[in-house]
Amino acid sequence: MNSSSRARLWPPSRTEDPGIHPRWARQGRRHRHLAGCKATLLGLLLSSCDAAETVPAHLPAPDLMMFRQMVYPVLLRDCAFVECHGSADRLYQVYGPGRVRLGGLDNYDAPSDEELQFGYNRSRAMLLHLHDLDNSPLLRKPLQGAGHGGLDGYGRNVYLGEEDPAWRIIERWALTSGRESEGQ
Incomplete structure (x- = not known):
């Protein structure tokens, strides 16, 4: 990597968080997007469950x-x-x-x-x-x-x-x- 390409990556511009490398910021956005997709998928799976399939949990009450x-x-x-x-x-x-x-x-x-x-x-x-x-x-x-x-x-x-x-x-x-x- 030459010095000119390094200058573009680091330091970040004034509009970016100075403590986060731009590449890490892009990865963070990607992870947040994947987390949102996972949450949506989980919601769809849970909403498709039939109420008849659930088993009510009874909290035991021993002496x-x-x-x-x-x-x-x-x-x-x-x-x-x-x-x-x-x-x-x-x-x-x-x-x-x-x-x-x-x-x-x-x-x-x-x-x-x-x-x-x-x-x-x-x-x-x-x-x-x-x-x-x-x-x-x-x-x-x-x-x-x-x-x-x-x-x-x-x-x-x-x-x-x-x-x-x-x-x-x-x-x-x-x-x-x-x-x-x-x-x-």
Whole structure:
């Protein structure tokens, strides 16, 4: 490339953004155009779906008291580390004593109602699955070979399998939502 052709490309004219090379600006316009085409195509696909094909999602409502007394302590012990689900960067979060706290509570204070309700709501959301409760993320991801492979930050299995007593507590709690919804 000779110096005369370089002079045409850089620096940009006064009407252009001085921080963006003209070639990059052209590529940006092209990407915006493609993004608009993708959005239009997605809209057409979604609008062509028949309402009879959609499956309504039912948010499970397992026993709150069982969550507070049995499940929350297990999740707090096994999952609420900063590197794991004690981080705001994660979709599934668990906060409480001895871990990251909500609302600036002292580490040694008992779990607040807000933390318990937050954990319950996040856990309920992780039970949502279109086909069956057994395949919900809360029950599948901590097991070996699924999700994060069931491994903690040190490469150890969080739950050894479906026979693990801690995993069984979570499963038993999750199944309380199935029994309630069958009676409705």
